[in-house]
Structure formats: structure tokens, C-alpha cells
Amino acid sequence: MSENQYPKYFQPEIECASREELTKLQSERLSAMVKRCYENVPFYTQKLDELGIKPEDITSIDDLSKLPFTYKQDLRDNYPYGLFAVPNEELVRIHASSGTTGKQTVVGYTRYDLDGWASGAARAIVAAGGHVGDKIHVSYGYGLFTGGLGLHDGATKLGATAIPVSSGNTARQIQILQDFDSDFLCCTPSYAMFIGETVRDMGIDPKTLTVRGGIFGAEAWSEEYRQKIQELLDIKAYDIYGLSEIAGPGVSYECEEQTGMHVCEDLYYPEIIDPDTGESLPDGTYGELVFTCIGKEALPLIRYRTRDICMLTREKCSCGRTLVKMGKPHGRSDDMLIIRGVNVFPSQVEHVILTLGLEPNYLIEVDRINNLDVMTVKIEMTPEMFSDTVRDIEALEKRISGTMQSVLGVSAKIRLVEPKTLARSEGKAVRVKDLRKI
Amino acid sequence: MFIKQLSIFAENRKGCVAELAEVLANAGIEIRALYVADTSDFGIVRIIADKPEEAAKVLKEQGHTVSLTDVIAANLSDAPGGFARVVRTLSDHDIDVEYMYAFITRVSGNACVILRIKEAQQALDVFAKSGIAVLTSSAVYNM
Structure with a gap:
């Protein structure tokens, strides 16, 4: 079959459903979910009782705003299994978040949950142009982290061929890409960039690789970063979103338009709220993303606060999907730095670096010197940036710091470092080192 | 009538110049003259060597940023x-x-x-x- 004879959607009955059909499905699922939570999760029984809400009060998706929020701290307080709504016999998988900023959070899945998650990942692969017969090279880590198994199960669900390479050993990754004729590469965007750089440094023409597309997620990345990966690997790069508390990758995914990610709203209902007041915000407004797991059994979280800042749009998409789209998250509000009172997202720093045509290998260091926050951005020197005169290099540093100042609204010291001295990540990249002792 | 000078980026960190010098030594490169321009954060090491092209090649292979001027x-x-x-x-x-x-x-x-x-x-x-x-x-x- 030629490429365009393969199905364009994995589940057209959901992905292209009318708004009426979706709302009906969502309303039914929400009211059933709230009932199950109330009956099986003491945490929710207590919360709903406190608010005087009875499960029967929730009959439509419009009733969502009556329900309380769930926070990451609630998962920690009920560690490990306290919020599960099913008996152990029904659990078929457990994953956990990395827990880099506190106690890890544990997520259980029933067979039904895994099937929903795999469907989301399969929708993502098809939306990126994948189909039966494609080889899906998965370089996300396999383990408690949801990345590896998420895309793996998605490929399997679709009936494509999963190649479970997992992360690490970049030379071997490239060998496998070459020898196994992989069609899609799945990993974090920073690892895709590193693989692309390594391909270039090894003198391999990316056009000789069979890879057509990449599905990259688990990190905030900018549009310029995408362009760079697309050039380095000669592929189309698609964003995919997920978080372990809801499901892994495949909660939302990009289509050929590459202008936002369609949310699997039949399974995970999204809202945007004002993070300070908790009020719902209209489409097209930036705010905190909140999910209600209407299509999950084991851990059906109600209005889970993701801390991700983004917006939703319901404009008609040229791909034909009707599912609501979310924009690229600016970054997790947990990743946001407050420098001398100014909010700074690492993605904004990356944006500046890339618009100036520099390589996106950087590290943001924040320290407090004489009670003043000082932000230093370390950027690796490249042959293109280098000059034999101090004056030229200092002029370049000034140009970078001037642009940073105007974009971020706060000054940053630029420190050029030798090439390949900033650590490359095979999973989630470390972009920020906060040395402040507050 | 031009001489090819090696210009090498050196971060202001311990051992940086020693590493450069060892790369050249191991490749059997002889240094005729050397001058380091420095700022508080970085330096540029300028070297006149007997085999500048070869010296630039080995330095690049070792991951240094180098140009010939x-x-x-x-x-x-x-x-x-x-x-x-x-x-x-x-x-x-x-x-x-x-x-x-x-x-x-x-x-x-x-x-x-x-x-x-x-x-x-x-x-x-x-x-x-x-x-x-x-x-x-x-x-x-x-x-």
C-alpha cells in the first residue's frame, strides 16, 4: 500500500466525533466515575461529604466545576495505594513518577486503563503518519517511568512493530536506526537532539536513515527546538504529552498540522483554570491544565492539578479531528524560576538561544549572591560562534544577554563554555541548577 | 605571506591549558610561540606551531573549539x-x-x-x- 492508503485515524469514531456525541460520552463517564470514587476511595468520600456533594448531583460534564481539586500532595499523603479505586486483584501494572522533587507518586492501572492509555499512544503514532508495518524505535527509558512502555504498548496496540531499545548508548541507538530500518523514533526531545548531533558528528547523512518521523515528549520544548531536530535528523518531529498521574505519553498528541496536541478527552477531560483562584478560564486563555480521569478505573483522579501552564483551543483542525487541542505547555509551573521576582521559564531561555542561531546546549544556574538572585546561562561554544579576538566573543555575549534581558525581563549573565562539557541527557534533560539556599 | 595561527577557546577552568598542551605534545607538534588573551571567564590561546593544520585536526578531534587565523x-x-x-x-x-x-x-x-x-x-x-x-x-x- 502507498503511504496515503493507510488509515488516517486510529479511532475515528472518537477522534472525529461530533461535540454532542463527545459531551454525552463525557457526561456519562463523569457521573459513573464520581460514583465509583465516592464509593471506593475514602479520600473522595470525605472530600465530597465536606462539600455537601452527592454523586447523584453530578449528571453532566458541566457539573465538573462543583467538584474539588486533587493535588500532587494528595497522592503523596496517600502513598502508595491510598487513592486506588479498585481491589489489588484488578491491578495489572504499577508505574511511579521520578520523584525528583519529593516523595514519588505511584500509579496503578487495570487492564482497561492500560488499553485506554495504549489507544492514546496508538492515536499519536497514527496522527504522526505511522501505520501497520512501521518499525517504532522506542528510546524512552523502560521502567517505572511511563515513556518506554507507553509508546511500546501504543505501537503494539496499533499493530506496528515496537523496537524496545530503551535509552542510553547513543552509538548503538544509531546503529539500530541504520540496521533495523526504523520508521519512527520515540524519546525525549533533548535525547533526539543528542542523537541528531551524534549522527552529524559521525558524518552520517541523515537522508540515508529510513526514519520518517519522531514522537517526542516528557519535556517542554520550543518550536525552534523542533526545527533543529527536524533538520538534524531529516524527519518530522511531533510532540506528545502525558504525565504519569493521568497516564503516560498519549494523553494528548500532535497531528500533521503541528499546531497543538489533540487531547484524548474521552478518557481524560481537560480544563484550564486560574492557578491562584481555581476559577475556570475560557478557551484561548493561558492557565493551569487540570485533568479528570473519566476513562480510568484504578486511579480515577478528579480535577488533578498538573501544574502545567498552557491553553486549550477548539477551533476546527485541518486534520479532521474534533478533539480539543492544547498548546505546548510553557513548562511546568514547578519548573518556573522566580528571579528577583520575575517569573522565568527555562523554555524562554531556550527560545532566545535558538532564535539567535545558537546550539541549544545550555544550563541555567541560579544563585543568590549578596541577597540578590543571579542567573547565569552557560552555553556551549561552537565553531560558528568562535572568533580569535576577545572583542568579538564579548560582543556575542552582550548580544545574547541583551536579548535575554528584553525577552525575560530580567538580566542574565552569559558564560560560554567549551563544547560537549554540559551533560547530555538520555532521558529528561537537566536545564536548571538552583544553587540558592533560601 | 600569511602564517596560520591556531586560536583555541579556553574556558577559565583548572587544567584547561594543560589539556590543550598535552594534546599537541602527544601529536608531536612543536610550538614556536604562544600567547593567551584572557578575560575573567574565558581565554583564547593563540599558538604558532610547526604543523598548524595537523594541530587543528587533533585538537578538534579532542573536542576543542579551534580555528586557524x-x-x-x-x-x-x-x-x-x-x-x-x-x-x-x-x-x-x-x-x-x-x-x-x-x-x-x-x-x-x-x-x-x-x-x-x-x-x-x-x-x-x-x-x-x-x-x-x-x-x-x-x-x-x-x-
Whole structure:
């Protein structure tokens, strides 16, 4: 079959459903979910009782705003299994978040949950142009982290061929890409960039690789970063979103338009709220993303606060999907730095670096010197940036710091470092080192 | 008439220059002259070596940022006024020098000044007219 004879959607009955059909499905699922939570999760029984809400009060998706929020701290307080709504016999998988900023959070899945998650990942692969017969090279880590198994199960669900390479050993990754004729590469965007750089440094023409597309997620990345990966690997790069508390990758995914990610709203209902007041915000407004797991059994979280800042749009998409789209998250509000009172997202720093045509290998260091926050951005020197005169290099540093100042609204010291001295990540990249002792 | 100078980016960190020097030593590169321009955060190491292309290649292979820069080696007499004459000549012709460094050569009574000049061809013309000798690259590399 030629490429365009393969199905364009994995589940057209959901992905292209009318708004009426979706709302009906969502309303039914929400009211059933709230009932199950109330009956099986003491945490929710207590919360709903406190608010005087009875499960029967929730009959439509419009009733969502009556329900309380769930926070990451609630998962920690009920560690490990306290919020599960099913008996152990029904659990078929457990994953956990990395827990880099506190106690890890544990997520259980029933067979039904895994099937929903795999469907989301399969929708993502098809939306990126994948189909039966494609080889899906998965370089996300396999383990408690949801990345590896998420895309793996998605490929399997679709009936494509999963190649479970997992992360690490970049030379071997490239060998496998070459020898196994992989069609899609799945990993974090920073690892895709590193693989692309390594391909270039090894003198391999990316056009000789069979890879057509990449599905990259688990990190905030900018549009310029995408362009760079697309050039380095000669592929189309698609964003995919997920978080372990809801499901892994495949909660939302990009289509050929590459202008936002369609949310699997039949399974995970999204809202945007004002993070300070908790009020719902209209489409097209930036705010905190909140999910209600209407299509999950084991851990059906109600209005889970993701801390991700983004917006939703319901404009008609040229791909034909009707599912609501979310924009690229600016970054997790947990990743946001407050420098001398100014909010700074690492993605904004990356944006500046890339618009100036520099390589996106950087590290943001924040320290407090004489009670003043000082932000230093370390950027690796490249042959293109280098000059034999101090004056030229200092002029370049000034140009970078001037642009940073105007974009971020706060000054940053630029420190050029030798090439390949900033650590490359095979999973989630470390972009920020906060040395402040507050 | 240009000499290829190695220009290498060096972060201000312990052992950085030692690493560069060892890479050159292991490749059997001989250093004729060396000059480090430094700021508080980084330096640029400038080296005149016997085999500049080969030196640049091994440094690149070891991950260093290096470029080859065309410089002029003016020959001058190692006596009071020898250096002054070179820089006065340039100044009188409004030719700016980006940077320079000098050393005494093995030929008795001679010295050499390495000049990095953006209007390099103009400088060569002025030197020719003023009778200031310029060393060829092979003369410098095999010094």
C-alpha cells in the first residue's frame, strides 16, 4: 500500500466525533466515575461529604466545576495505594513518577486503563503518519517511568512493530536506526537532539536513515527546538504529552498540522483554570491544565492539578479531528524560576538561544549572591560562534544577554563554555541548577 | 605571506591549558610561540606551531573549539627601535592591529612580531614599501 492508503485515524469514531456525541460520552463517564470514587476511595468520600456533594448531583460534564481539586500532595499523603479505586486483584501494572522533587507518586492501572492509555499512544503514532508495518524505535527509558512502555504498548496496540531499545548508548541507538530500518523514533526531545548531533558528528547523512518521523515528549520544548531536530535528523518531529498521574505519553498528541496536541478527552477531560483562584478560564486563555480521569478505573483522579501552564483551543483542525487541542505547555509551573521576582521559564531561555542561531546546549544556574538572585546561562561554544579576538566573543555575549534581558525581563549573565562539557541527557534533560539556599 | 595561527577557546577552568598542551605534545607538534588573551571567564590561546593544520585536526578531534587565523610575521632587528619602527609604520598608514605578540628568534640579532590585522593585504603592501621584511610561513614553522 502507498503511504496515503493507510488509515488516517486510529479511532475515528472518537477522534472525529461530533461535540454532542463527545459531551454525552463525557457526561456519562463523569457521573459513573464520581460514583465509583465516592464509593471506593475514602479520600473522595470525605472530600465530597465536606462539600455537601452527592454523586447523584453530578449528571453532566458541566457539573465538573462543583467538584474539588486533587493535588500532587494528595497522592503523596496517600502513598502508595491510598487513592486506588479498585481491589489489588484488578491491578495489572504499577508505574511511579521520578520523584525528583519529593516523595514519588505511584500509579496503578487495570487492564482497561492500560488499553485506554495504549489507544492514546496508538492515536499519536497514527496522527504522526505511522501505520501497520512501521518499525517504532522506542528510546524512552523502560521502567517505572511511563515513556518506554507507553509508546511500546501504543505501537503494539496499533499493530506496528515496537523496537524496545530503551535509552542510553547513543552509538548503538544509531546503529539500530541504520540496521533495523526504523520508521519512527520515540524519546525525549533533548535525547533526539543528542542523537541528531551524534549522527552529524559521525558524518552520517541523515537522508540515508529510513526514519520518517519522531514522537517526542516528557519535556517542554520550543518550536525552534523542533526545527533543529527536524533538520538534524531529516524527519518530522511531533510532540506528545502525558504525565504519569493521568497516564503516560498519549494523553494528548500532535497531528500533521503541528499546531497543538489533540487531547484524548474521552478518557481524560481537560480544563484550564486560574492557578491562584481555581476559577475556570475560557478557551484561548493561558492557565493551569487540570485533568479528570473519566476513562480510568484504578486511579480515577478528579480535577488533578498538573501544574502545567498552557491553553486549550477548539477551533476546527485541518486534520479532521474534533478533539480539543492544547498548546505546548510553557513548562511546568514547578519548573518556573522566580528571579528577583520575575517569573522565568527555562523554555524562554531556550527560545532566545535558538532564535539567535545558537546550539541549544545550555544550563541555567541560579544563585543568590549578596541577597540578590543571579542567573547565569552557560552555553556551549561552537565553531560558528568562535572568533580569535576577545572583542568579538564579548560582543556575542552582550548580544545574547541583551536579548535575554528584553525577552525575560530580567538580566542574565552569559558564560560560554567549551563544547560537549554540559551533560547530555538520555532521558529528561537537566536545564536548571538552583544553587540558592533560601 | 600569511602564517596560520591556531586560536583555541579556553574556558577559565583548572587544567584547561594543560589539556590543550598535552594534546599537541602527544601529536608531536612543536610550538614556536604562544600567547593567551584572557578575560575573567574565558581565554583564547593563540599558538604558532610547526604543523598548524595537523594541530587543528587533533585538537578538534579532542573536542576543542579551534580555528586557524591568518597572521603576519614581521621580521625585525633585535635592537632598540626595531619594534617601534614596525608599529609606527602601521600607525602612520592608519592600519589597526587587533593583537600582537613578539619573540626573539634563533637567528642572532633578529626578532619576530606576530600581527593580527584585519586589513592584512594593505599591511603587507605597506611593509614592502617601507622595507620591513615579512617571514614566509615555512620560515616560521621550521624556525
